[in-house]
Amino acid sequence: MARYVMVTDLTKCVGCQACTVACDTEWDVPLGFARTHVRFTGVSGTFPDLISSFHVAQCNHCDRPACIAPCPTGATYQAENGIVRVDKDLCIGCGYCVDACPYESRYINPVTKKVDKCDFCASRLEKGLEPTCVATCTAHAKFFGDLEDRSSEVFKLVYEKGARRLETAEVAIGPNVYYLGKKEHLDLVLASFAPHPPRMVRAGEWWSKVVKPLVLTAIGATFLGQAVAFFSQLRTGEKEFDE
Amino acid sequence: MGSKLTRRAFLGRSATGTLGAAAVATTTEKARATEGSPGWRGSTRVTQIATNCEMCFWRCGVLAEVANGKVVKLQGNPDHPLTKGRLCARGNAGIDLLYDPDRLKQPLLRTGARGEGQFKPISWDQALDFFAARLQDLKQKYGPESVAFFPHGVASSFFVTLLKAFGTPHSAEPAFAQCRGPREVGYALTFGSGLGSPEPVDLEESRLIVLIGTHIGENVFTSQVTAFAEALSRGAKLIVVDPRFSTAASKADWWLPIRPGTDLALLLAWMNVFVTEGIYDKEYIARYGQGLTELEAHVREFTPEWAEPITEIPAAQIRATAHAMGEAKPAVALHPGRHTTWYGDDTQRARAMAILTALLGSWGRKGGIFLPTAIKTGQFSLPPFPESKRGRADGAGTTFPLASEEQGVTNGMVKATITGQPYPIKSWIVYGQNVLESIPQREKTLDAIKQLELMVVVDLLPVEQTRYADLVLPEATYLERYDVPHIAESTKQPFVAVRQPIVEPLYDTKPGWWIAKQMASRLGLEAYFPWDNPDQHLAKLIEPLGASLAELKARGAIAFEGRPYLDERVPADGPLFPTPSGKIELSSSTLKQLGFDPLPRYTPVVDPPLGYLRLIYGRAPVHSFARSENNALLDSLMPENEAWINSAVARDLRLSDGQRVILQNQDGVKSLPVRVRVTAGIRRDCLYMVHGFGQESPALRRAYRHGASDTRLMSRVSIDPVIGSTGMRVNFVRVLQSEEAS
Numbered sequence: 001m002a003r004y005v006m007v008t009d010l011t012k013c014v015g016c017q018a019c020t021v022a023c024d025t026e027w028d029v030p031l032g033f034a035r036t037h038v039r040f041t042g043v044s045g046t047f048p049d050l051i052s053s054f055h056v057a058q059c060n061h062c063d064r065p066a067c068i069a070p071c072p073t074g075a076t077y078q079a080e081n082g083i084v085r086v087d088k089d090l091c092i093g094c095g096y097c098v099d100a101c102p103y104e105s106r107y108i109n110p111v112t113k114k115v116d117k118c119d120f121c122a123s124r125l126e127k128g129l130e131p132t133c134v135a136t137c138t139a140h141a142k143f144f145g146d147l148e149d150r151s152s153e154v155f156k157l158v159y160e161k162g163a164r165r166l167e168t169a170e171v172a173i174g175p176n177v178y179y180l181g182k183k184e185h186l187d188l189v190l191a192s193f194a195p196h197p198p199r200m201v202r203a204g205e206w207w208s209k210v211v212k213p214l215v216l217t218a219i220g221a222t223f224l225g226q227a228v229a230f231f232s233q234l235r236t237g238e239k240e241f242d243e
Numbered sequence: 244m245g246s247k248l249t250r251r252a253f254l255g256r257s258a259t260g261t262l263g264a265a266a267v268a269t270t271t272e273k274a275r276a277t278e279g280s281p282g283w284r285g286s287t288r289v290t291q292i293a294t295n296c297e298m299c300f301w302r303c304g305v306l307a308e309v310a311n312g313k314v315v316k317l318q319g320n321p322d323h324p325l326t327k328g329r330l331c332a333r334g335n336a337g338i339d340l341l342y343d344p345d346r347l348k349q350p351l352l353r354t355g356a357r358g359e360g361q362f363k364p365i366s367w368d369q370a371l372d373f374f375a376a377r378l379q380d381l382k383q384k385y386g387p388e389s390v391a392f393f394p395h396g397v398a399s400s401f402f403v404t405l406l407k408a409f410g411t412p413h414s415a416e417p418a419f420a421q422c423r424g425p426r427e428v429g430y431a432l433t434f435g436s437g438l439g440s441p442e443p444v445d446l447e448e449s450r451l452i453v454l455i456g457t458h459i460g461e462n463v464f465t466s467q468v469t470a471f472a473e474a475l476s477r478g479a480k481l482i483v484v485d486p487r488f489s490t491a492a493s494k495a496d497w498w499l500p501i502r503p504g505t506d507l508a509l510l511l512a513w514m515n516v517f518v519t520e521g522i523y524d525k526e527y528i529a530r531y532g533q534g535l536t537e538l539e540a541h542v543r544e545f546t547p548e549w550a551e552p553i554t555e556i557p558a559a560q561i562r563a564t565a566h567a568m569g570e571a572k573p574a575v576a577l578h579p580g581r582h583t584t585w586y587g588d589d590t591q592r593a594r595a596m597a598i599l600t601a602l603l604g605s606w607g608r609k610g611g612i613f614l615p616t617a618i619k620t621g622q623f624s625l626p627p628f629p630e631s632k633r634g635r636a637d638g639a640g641t642t643f644p645l646a647s648e649e650q651g652v653t654n655g656m657v658k659a660t661i662t663g664q665p666y667p668i669k670s671w672i673v674y675g676q677n678v679l680e681s682i683p684q685r686e687k688t689l690d691a692i693k694q695l696e697l698m699v700v701v702d703l704l705p706v707e708q709t710r711y712a713d714l715v716l717p718e719a720t721y722l723e724r725y726d727v728p729h730i731a732e733s734t735k736q737p738f739v740a741v742r743q744p745i746v747e748p749l750y751d752t753k754p755g756w757w758i759a760k761q762m763a764s765r766l767g768l769e770a771y772f773p774w775d776n777p778d779q780h781l782a783k784l785i786e787p788l789g790a791s792l793a794e795l796k797a798r799g800a801i802a803f804e805g806r807p808y809l810d811e812r813v814p815a816d817g818p819l820f821p822t823p824s825g826k827i828e829l830s831s832s833t834l835k836q837l838g839f840d841p842l843p844r845y846t847p848v849v850d851p852p853l854g855y856l857r858l859i860y861g862r863a864p865v866h867s868f869a870r871s872e873n874n875a876l877l878d879s880l881m882p883e884n885e886a887w888i889n890s891a892v893a894r895d896l897r898l899s900d901g902q903r904v905i906l907q908n909q910d911g912v913k914s915l916p917v918r919v920r921v922t923a924g925i926r927r928d929c930l931y932m933v934h935g936f937g938q939e940s941p942a943l944r945r946a947y948r949h950g951a952s953d954t955r956l957m958s959r960v961s962i963d964p965v966i967g968s969t970g971m972r973v974n975f976v977r978v979l980q981s982e983e984a985s
Contacts, residue, residue: 012472014460014490016864017880021335024876025316031879043488043924047889048500050923052493136319136330138465139472 002081002146003176004120006131007157008056010181010189012141015040015054019133019142026121026132033107035059035118036133041192053185055193056142058133059084059105059118060166063174066198067097067106075115082176083122088114102171102195120144147176154178171195293320293799295729295742297721298333298340299867300396301441301464302729304799305330305337307722307745314338314722314745319465324738324802325441325731331463332865336876340703340720341749345873345944347705347717348750357692360710360942367753367761374714375765377697378409381670387411388631389669390697391656395676398726398742401759401772402674402701408763408771410629413668415637415651417681420968425583428645428966429593432831434606435821439615439733443807444576446470446479447735448610451571453482455506455596457580460490463864480571482564484509486859487887487931488924497564502555503857503929503972504586504848510595511845512550512558513565514542517602522569524604531820532601534830534841541830541842553845572603574610587961587970590645591843594831598843601827607809607819614812615733616805621786626770636665643967644837652967653682654960660691670697674755677706680869680935683957683971701758704873705942717752719744724754725777728784729800735807739785740800743777756780839965855909855975856892856930860953869935869954872946883950885920887931888978893921896978906930906951906976910958913979917951930976 015038023029023036036058043052061084068076068084075090076097091114098106098115106117121131129135134142145154157163163178164186171194179186290309295302296317304323308316317337321328350370355361365373381389387410394402394416403414419427427437446452447470459471475481475494483495484506492498501509517523518539528535547558547565554561568575577600583589597606605611637655639646646652660668671678671692682688692698692711700712709715718724726742748754760772774780782792790801806812812819822828835841851857865880866872886906888898898904900921906914915937925931936950961970 009476011494012476014463014468014472014864016460016463016468017332018330018335018463018465018864020880021332021865021876022318022330025335025338031875043493043922045923047923047926048488048498050488050493050498052488052924132318135328136335138329138331138463138468139460140329140469141472 001148003148004061004082004125005145005147005154005158005176005178006058006120006134007143007154007163007178007180009139009141009143009157009163010053010055010179010185012139013038013054013056014139016138018136018138019056022132022136023118026124027116029116030109030111033109033116035116039193041188044188051184051188053181053189055179055189057103057105057193058177059101060103060175060177061120062176066100066102066173070096070100072096079122083120084117085119085122086115086117088112091115099199102173102198103166103175104196166190166193166195168194170197173198289315292743292745293322293741293797294722294745295323295740295799296330296334296337297396297398297726297742298331298337298871299464301326301466302397302731302740302742303330303334303465304328304740305334306799309745312746314341320799322798323740323800324736325734326465327469329465329469331465331468332880333463333867333871333874333877334465336865336871336874337722339875339877340871341722341746343704343873343875345704345942346720346750346752347702347709347715348752349717350751351709351715351717353713353715357698357711360705360940362715367751370714370716371758371761371765374699374716375762377713378670378766381697382410385667385669386633387629388413388633388636389667391415391636391660391668391671393653393656393671393673393676393678395674395681397729398721398755399674400727401756402672404625404771405759405763405766405768406672407628408768409766410631412631412635412648413637413651413656414649415653415656417653417676419647419650420652420654420966421584421681421683421971422582424647424650424966424968425589425963426579426581426593426596427647429590430579430597432590432594432645432833433597433601433822433828435818436615438579438612440581441467441731441733442579442581443613443615443733443735444578445574445610445613445735445807446474446576448574449474449479449571449576450574450610451480451482451567451576453484453568453575453577454491455484455510455578455580456585457578458485458487458489458491458861459578460494461864462581462862474576480567482567486926486929487861488922489861492924497560497567499554499556499560499564500926502553502848502926503859505550505554505845506585507588507592507595507843507845508545508550508553509556509561510592510599511542511545511843512547512554512561513568513599514538514595514602515545516547516562516565517569517599518542520565520569522566523602524572527573527604528602528827528829531827532829533824533826534828537830538598538842541844545845553847568603571610573605573608575600575603575605576610576612577603577605579612584963584968585970585972586848587963587973588843588846589963589968589970590965591840594834595843598829601829606827607812609808613735613807614809614816616737616803616807616816617732618730618737618739618803619787620730620739621783623773623783625773633666636668638967643963643965645833646966646968653678654684654687654962654969655967657682657684657687657691660694661687663694669695670699671695672699672701673708673712674701677708677869679708680706680938680952680954683954683960683969685955686958701755705940706869707938707940710940716758717750718758719748719752719754722746723748723752725756725781728781734805736802736805738800738802739788739790739795741781741795743796834965837965849973851928851975852909855977856888857928857972858906858908858953858956858974858976859929859931859972860934861931863933866933866935869938869952872935872938872949873943875945878945878949882945883918884933884936885918886951886978887920887922887925889925889927890921890923892927893919898978898980905979906956907979908956908958909975912956912958914951914956914976915948919978930978
């Protein structure tokens, strides 16, 4: 089975946002939201010894995705090729996965009320097309392919050129979007946009907001039902007694 | 999980390629929507049509996808020889120009005062009858030369023909006097021919790229960005000369944050190192060059030590970068720039860059500047155009002897309109440009407009200038119309590419060709438009190319073999260097003859007055000039511009990042409120803004008063004596805090 990965070469990326707009139109992303977007680290250093970099962000299709466990309905799942996908029929738009994602790669689509995010343009892949962001990239800075295919471009970029995962000691869940660049630039990107720890606390909230009320309602209903039965029996009993 | 994927898997591809009469490349049955797929990806039939883009003027190849009569997706055309399937943010966002709810929707006749924006809708027949009657009237009263045309872009060519046929020589494009003029003339004086667009810089093969004020990456022309990034990835070195830490500077091996306006001093110092240390291409210069002795004598005094206090670049760094160029020659891509009207000595600066290119042996060599290859197209035989006895009124060819008479001098035309000298200019016809944003000294432009008896604007959107027009003609966008094909000769692989309608024009809009042709028949000039429809026009043009109309329309473009390097040229390509001497003119005989410096020299720049910063400006990758700010997608990515201010200066002025301020220039002109970007990435003596914002038309509901206009702050210009172009980086601004601002 394939292991799909994306490699973005930040030495080439000029931050032009072609990827962002191509993705927006490919997926009808509502204005103000994004499945992929370009961030700027800002300039650091002392004039004239300055550095800055862009960072192209999207779903990382992690080896150990933080977004699957919090999903109460099983809508988020990982395909065998590594692509993390959302079954829109099952998604209830609760947003727990949005909070859980350390890379802030998900959003709730205000039109469909469902969660949305990059799926490596799965429907284009099925037609033998590259993801739209890769196809349009003006700097030819984005590469997509199968990391298990030793002849692939991404294999070379990861294993020979040393493309890096954007992870920290605290958050190491195996992101499958890799970055090439000078060390100082990648360090700056990581410092500026470090993944936050997966907010599994939301799983607790899932308990307190959904499961607990449900259980309590169930208990309450049972109790109420019993009470009704009791009183009805009582009344019936009275009738019987009358007779 | 695998079964889930299978269940949703693509149902199968049934391609039914139907070429021919309908301009259809391929028709593909798309799959049922998978997760997240927008509705149009559903069971509809999606048609792909090839065309070329007009979100800027690079004309990248596009495949437009249409579902249920709507354009749903624009993507790059992989068959396009130049852009090979890639498309920038603006190109991808073209849909939101087509479906912009603020578009001009019907012809409008002005009812209120100029500038008020009061109009009544009229029919096309009424509009064109009015237009033709007024033109005939003006011709009678003042002569045909009283009509001036302000075009931009290839799409204007039908109007160029119309107005030439009408009898006016006056076409004035900001593409010359506010943009590429200096470089075209500077390089032509040196090599005999200019550069054209796209500029033929061989980034692909370069070992070293030199950018002087050029900000590739922020200025996005798709294929240029691709070649630039590929070159860097290959290991090409990069020198960036810019007062601002641009995207390109962030990737540079050498960033030279030059003192603004002193580029010529740096260029002369580089020449000095080349000739004194003998690191220029001696064989090349001996074979092709002329004027080396004069050049050697001229640059002797301009040492790096001389240039250091002027440019504020250390002499050692000037030497080091010169040596890097010497080592990489001739594969040095010294980019000639594009917007080159900066300080008024711009033609001479372009000359200096051309001379350096020659010393490096880069012209016509791999990795340098490559040569165009002509394409022979078919021509209609038209009646000769009437000749004007009065000559041009804007100074092109007279006051400014080397200004292009094809493209004219916009600011010269503004002046002639105000003064009525040498004779009255009474009508402006504006197409594809926004004269209030493209020409500096806005007050003068408005003064000129007051003198007009007829102003007609052909436009897509209700931009500010439309409010001053007597007649507004709403044009169809590039996705709804046919245009003259792109005959690309200044590309390595020359090609012809079509622009064809993807959908029918929306509202009551019409394509430019139709408007021009209709006007021609109303003015009795039908003979200049001897074709009935775009297909006939296109068929004639491509007649000698050996390609069928259907093939061209289906693929979008047809490429030919190029001869981009000197050693591949054949006699049919003409002389290698069509200068007066037939050689590369290091010392220009033409300039000498006209009484200008035959070799460029540095004129000291004036520093900003105390408390002021020099206003510099440029581009952002998601916007095109002042054209795209109302585009919903692009607006969502960049709704306003910012005023970049050095962090030390900001600290002194107590400015914080994101704060809104007003800028006031040396003449008291104030800007709209604009956010401050506090950054270490700019020198302390200048302030940078992206051009195109601060639009003043309330009918542009997204862009209205978003950010501030740099053009508005350009009340001063420095005129280039050789070509009349406007140096625009000669304005100074101070920052007014909000309470002061009111």
